[in-house]
Amino acid sequence: MKNCLTAEQVGEMLLLVADRIIAAEPELTDADRNLGDGDHGLGMQRGLMAVKDKLAGAELDSIDKVFGAAGMAMISSMGGASGAIFGTVFRAGGKAVAGAETFGSPELATFLQAAVDGVMQRGGAKPGDKTMIDALHPAAQKAAQSTGDSLGDALTAAAEAAAAGRDASCDMIATMGRAKTLRERSLGHPDAGACSVAIILAAMRDYVAS
Amino acid sequence: MKNCLTAEQVGEMLLLVADRIIAAEPELTDADRNLGDGDHGLGMQRGLMAVKDKLAGAELDSIDKVFGAAGMAMISSMGGASGAIFGTVFRAGGKAVAGAETFGSPELATFLQAAVDGVMQRGGAKPGDKTMIDALHPAAQKAAQSTGDSLGDALTAAAEAAAAGRDASCDMIATMGRAKTLRERSLGHPDAGACSVAIILAAMRDYVAS
Amino acid sequence: MSTMKKLVNDPLKVADELLDGLVEAYDGQCERVGTRSIVKRVIPDGKVALLVGGGSGHEPIYHGLVGRNLADGAACGDIFAAPSPDIVLEATEAVHKGEGVLYLYGNYAGDVMNFDMGAELAEEDGIDVRTVLIWDDVCSAPPTEKHNRRGIAGLVPIVKLAGAASQQAASLDELEATARKAVLQTRSVGVSMAPGSIPATGKPTFDIEEGKIGLGMGIHGEPGVEEIPMTTADELTPKMLELIFADFEEDDEVEALSAGDEVVFLVNSLGATTMMECLICLRKAKQILTEKGIVVHDTIVGPLVTCQEMAGISFSVTRLDDELKRLWQMPCESVCYSKMEG
Amino acid sequence: MSTMKKLVNDPLKVADELLDGLVEAYDGQCERVGTRSIVKRVIPDGKVALLVGGGSGHEPIYHGLVGRNLADGAACGDIFAAPSPDIVLEATEAVHKGEGVLYLYGNYAGDVMNFDMGAELAEEDGIDVRTVLIWDDVCSAPPTEKHNRRGIAGLVPIVKLAGAASQQAASLDELEATARKAVLQTRSVGVSMAPGSIPATGKPTFDIEEGKIGLGMGIHGEPGVEEIPMTTADELTPKMLELIFADFEEDDEVEALSAGDEVVFLVNSLGATTMMECLICLRKAKQILTEKGIVVHDTIVGPLVTCQEMAGISFSVTRLDDELKRLWQMPCESVCYSKMEG
Numbered sequence A, B: 001m002k003n004c005l006t007a008e009q010v011g012e013m014l015l016l017v018a019d020r021i022i023a024a025e026p027e028l029t030d031a032d033r034n035l036g037d038g039d040h041g042l043g044m045q046r047g048l049m050a051v052k053d054k055l056a057g058a059e060l061d062s063i064d065k066v067f068g069a070a071g072m073a074m075i076s077s078m079g080g081a082s083g084a085i086f087g088t089v090f091r092a093g094g095k096a097v098a099g100a101e102t103f104g105s106p107e108l109a110t111f112l113q114a115a116v117d118g119v120m121q122r123g124g125a126k127p128g129d130k131t132m133i134d135a136l137h138p139a140a141q142k143a144a145q146s147t148g149d150s151l152g153d154a155l156t157a158a159a160e161a162a163a164a165g166r167d168a169s170c171d172m173i174a175t176m177g178r179a180k181t182l183r184e185r186s187l188g189h190p191d192a193g194a195c196s197v198a199i200i201l202a203a204m205r206d207y208v209a210s
Numbered sequence C, D: 001m002s003t004m005k006k007l008v009n010d011p012l013k014v015a016d017e018l019l020d021g022l023v024e025a026y027d028g029q030c031e032r033v034g035t036r037s038i039v040k041r042v043i044p045d046g047k048v049a050l051l052v053g054g055g056s057g058h059e060p061i062y063h064g065l066v067g068r069n070l071a072d073g074a075a076c077g078d079i080f081a082a083p084s085p086d087i088v089l090e091a092t093e094a095v096h097k098g099e100g101v102l103y104l105y106g107n108y109a110g111d112v113m114n115f116d117m118g119a120e121l122a123e124e125d126g127i128d129v130r131t132v133l134i135w136d137d138v139c140s141a142p143p144t145e146k147h148n149r150r151g152i153a154g155l156v157p158i159v160k161l162a163g164a165a166s167q168q169a170a171s172l173d174e175l176e177a178t179a180r181k182a183v184l185q186t187r188s189v190g191v192s193m194a195p196g197s198i199p200a201t202g203k204p205t206f207d208i209e210e211g212k213i214g215l216g217m218g219i220h221g222e223p224g225v226e227e228i229p230m231t232t233a234d235e236l237t238p239k240m241l242e243l244i245f246a247d248f249e250e251d252d253e254v255e256a257l258s259a260g261d262e263v264v265f266l267v268n269s270l271g272a273t274t275m276m277e278c279l280i281c282l283r284k285a286k287q288i289l290t291e292k293g294i295v296v297h298d299t300i301v302g303p304l305v306t307c308q309e310m311a312g313i314s315f316s317v318t319r320l321d322d323e324l325k326r327l328w329q330m331p332c333e334s335v336c337y338s339k340m341e342g
Ligand SMILES: Nc1ncnc2c1ncn2[C@@H]1O[C@H](COP(=O)(O)OP(=O)(O)O)[C@@H](O)[C@H]1O
Pocket: A032, A036, A037, A038, A039, A040, A041, A043, A044, A080, A081, A082, A083, A085, A119, A122, A123, A124, A125, A130, A131, A132, A133, A176, A177, A178, A191, A192, A193, A194, C080, C081, C082, C109, C110, C111
C-alpha cells in the first residue's frame, strides 16, 4: 500500500493503466459498436502502446512531466475523439500538479478536476451528455471529498464513482459525438469512453493498493 | 399419337417446349453456374417467353414460318451465346424444311441436321467441345437413321440420344465459351446448353406422343 | 461475405500503406508529408490554401480529393479516426503559401477537436487558419441544430467548389465565404442495407436486421434515425428526396428548392452497393426532380464516399448560384473525382 | 451479405432501368436509342464511329465508356448477356456518320456471335463495319492462343485510346489499326475472393471456398485458372504482376516489358473490394514496376469493371508508344472514366 507516489511510481502506475486498457480493447471496441463506429478500443490500444514506448524511453524526473508525456503520446498516436479527450485528461491533469514532489490524495483531486475542466473546454460536453465526462466528473467530485484520506482510499472512492458513472451513462440520452443521432435508442448502453475512464481509475487504484 | 404435324401443331409443340424450358430455369441456371456465369436458364426463359408471345400473336400458316418466328424471337429477346445459338437452331432448321406441308420424321432429320450445321457455322464449335452441339449432333444422327420410322419413334430416339449426349458432355473438357478456362475442372458437369437441348427434344417427343 | 478476406498486410498499418498507394496513384502530382499527410507537389506562392482531411477507411475521400483545382492537401487519420493535431500541423505548414489555410472537413467530434488543436499550433507559428465544417446530413439533426450535423457525401461537391474557388480567391476571407455558401446549399440523405467491416478486427461496424434499411445512417456506420423495411428503388428514392426537399424548406437560412433552381446531384454508393443500383435510383430521382422543375446541371454517380464494403446509398443536392455554377464548370482532376471543363 | 438486399424494382428489368439512369447521368450528352443502346447526341458527320458494348451488370462499363473523346455509343445486353443483333444494328445505325463503324468489345462467345450477326445486318444496309476484339486476360489462355482469351479490365485503357484515336482517325482502317495496337499492348490478370450475385435470382455467380482466392477469375465469375490460399497484398501482388511480365515475355508478337517502357497501370476493383485494398496493392505494384525500370505514365484505380458486389481485383498494363502516349494525354469524360489534358 503506497500513500504518496514518486514520479517513477506514477510512471509505473501508468504502465499498469496501459496494460489494462490494452487488454480491454475488445470490450471497449464493442461498447463503441453499440453507439459509435466500433473503434474506441483500437484507438485506446494504439494510444497506450505509444504511452508505454514513450515512458520506456524518456528520463522523466517530475510527476507533471510523466503525465504530460503520456498525454502527448496519446494525442499524437491516437487521433479521433478519444485521442484529444484522453490525451487532454493527462496533459491538463498533469499541468495542474506541476511542481508537486509527490502524488497523493490532494494531487489526485487537483489532477481529476483539471482533467474534467480540460475535457469540457476541449470538447464542449457537459455532465449528462453521455460521454466519458459522466465517469470522470463523479470521480473528480469523490476525490475532492477525499483529500484527507489516503491515496488508496481516495482512489478506491474515485474508481467506484467512475464505475457508477459508467453505469449511469446507460440511462443517458446521447447529445454529443457519434451517438447523438441515436437519441432515445442510445439508452441502455454505457458510453465507450466512460468505460475507459472506469478502467483507468481501477488500474490506478490497484497499483496503489499493490 | 400424331405422325405428321401441321404448322398449327408445330406451333403447339413449341408452346410445350417453351413451358418445359421455362419450368427448368433453376436447373439450367445452376448448370451454368458450375461452368459459366450462371444465367443460362434466365436467358432461355426470356427467349421462350418471347416465343410464346410471338406465336400467340402471329398468323403462321407454314411450318418454316413457325420455326423461323420462334428463332427470331429468341435471337432478339435473349442475346448472349444462347440467344444466337438456340435462335439459330430454329431459324436454320426451319429454313431447311421450307415448303414442307407437314412435319414428319424426314423433316425432323432435315431440321436437326440443318440446325447442327447452322450452329457450328455460327459459333465455330465442333462435337466434343462441350457445348449444346454435343446433345444436338447425336440427336441429328439418330433422326437421320429414323426417317423410315414414325415421328414419335424418331423423336423418342433423338431425345434419348440428346440426353445421352448431355450426360456424355460431363466427360468432356470445355474448349469453347466461358467454361474453356476450366480445362480439366470442367469435367464432371454437363454443359448447360446441352441440358436445354435434351429438354427441348423430350418436350417435342411428349407433344407428339400425346 | 468478403469482410474476412481483405487484401491487406498488417491490419494495423492499413492507413499508412493505403496512403503510400494513394501517392502512387497521383503519378507525381502529390507527395507524402510528415506522419500521414498528402500534399500537392506544386502550390503557387501566395495561393490561399485549402486543406481537407479526416479518418481513413472511406476511400477515395478525403485524401483522394487532393488534386488539380481541388484541395492542396489532406491530413489523414487512422481508420475511422480523425488525424492527430501533429498531422494537421504538418499538413498545414506544407500547404501554407503565405495567404493562410482554410480547413474544410466533416463535422465529427474527433475531427473538430484535433483540427482545432492543430490550428492552435499553426497559429502559434503565425499561420492564419479558418475552419468551415461540412454538415450536409439532414438526418443527423433538425434544421434548427444543423451545425451539429455530420458531414457525409455532400463533401464531394463542396470540396470541388472550394477547390475551384481557391484557385482564384484573393483572400482567405473570400475562400471561406464561398466554402460556407457551398456548405449552406448542400444537403444529403443516406441509407444503409449492410455494414462494412473494420480492417483491424474484421467486425461489422454495426448490426442491422436482415430485411431492414437504416435511414439516415452515417458513413461510419453510425446508426440512422430510423429503421424501415427493405423496399424497392422506386419506393425508397422519393422518401429520401422528400427529406432533402423538406430540409431546404424548413431551414430559414435557405430558400426552398423550387422550379428553375440549378443543382448538382450526387448519387453515392457506400461501397458494396452496385453502380447498377445507383443508376436505377438515379432514374427515379431524375423523374422527381424534373417534375419539380429543378434543373440538374451536373450528375455524379459512384462510390466516392464509402465505409469499407458497406451497402448503402446517399443522395446529395447542391444548389448553384452564378458564382458556384462558374466554379463548378472548371475542370478538376483527382483520384476521387475528375471532370473536363464545362 | 448485401446480395439479398439490392435496391432494384422488377429484377427482370434492371438492365433497362439502369440504362435509363445512365442516360440521366450523362446530363444530356447521350440519349437512349432503340431497344437498349446509348449513343452520343452529337456525333460529327464524317467521323469514324466507335461502338462498344456487352452484357449489363458490370457498371460503370461498358455503356459508361460512351463520352467525350471516348466511344460514340454502346449496345447493351441484359445482365451478363451479350446484346442481341437487333440492338447491335440499332446502335450501329445511330453512330454511323458515313465513314464506317469500329466494333470494340470483349472476346466472349455470346458477344462475338451477336455482334457478328449485327454486323451482317449492318453491312446489308451498306455500313462498313470492322471488329477488334479485346482479349487482355492472360489467365484465360496461353500466349499461343491469345485470341481465345477473355476481355477484362484492360478494356478501359483500350477504349480510352481508341476513343481518342477516333476523334482524329482519317479512316476506319486507321482507327482499326490503332485499336489493334492498344489491344496487343494490354495485358491483365485478375483474382477473386468472393462472388457477386445475379440480380434476378440473388444467387452467387459462383462458389469459392472460404479462405481461397480464384486466380485468373473472369469478370462474370467464370472460375479462374487456379485456386490459391488467401494471402496478403504484398504476397499476391508480385504473383499477379509476374503473370503479366511473363506473358509479354512469352508472346512473340510483343517485346518483353523492359526498363524505360512507359505504361498505363490500372488497378481495378471487381465491386466489393475496397479502394483501400486497391491502394495497398498499388503501393506494392509500383515498387515492383519501379525496380524493373518500367515508367508508369498514368495510374488508374477504382471499381471500373465490376461484377455486381464481387470481391476481387485485377491489374492491367498497357504499354504506350509515342502515338498511344499522345492519345492517352487527350482529356476524356464519361460516367466510367474522366481525365483532364496531360
Ligand atoms: N465532445 C466530447 N467530450 C467528451 N468526450 C467525448 C466527446 N466526444 C467523444 N467523446 C468520447 O469519445 C468516445 C469515442 O471515442 P472514439 O470511438 O475513440 O473516437 P471516435 O468517436 O472518433 O471514433 C465517446 O465514447 C466519448 O466518451
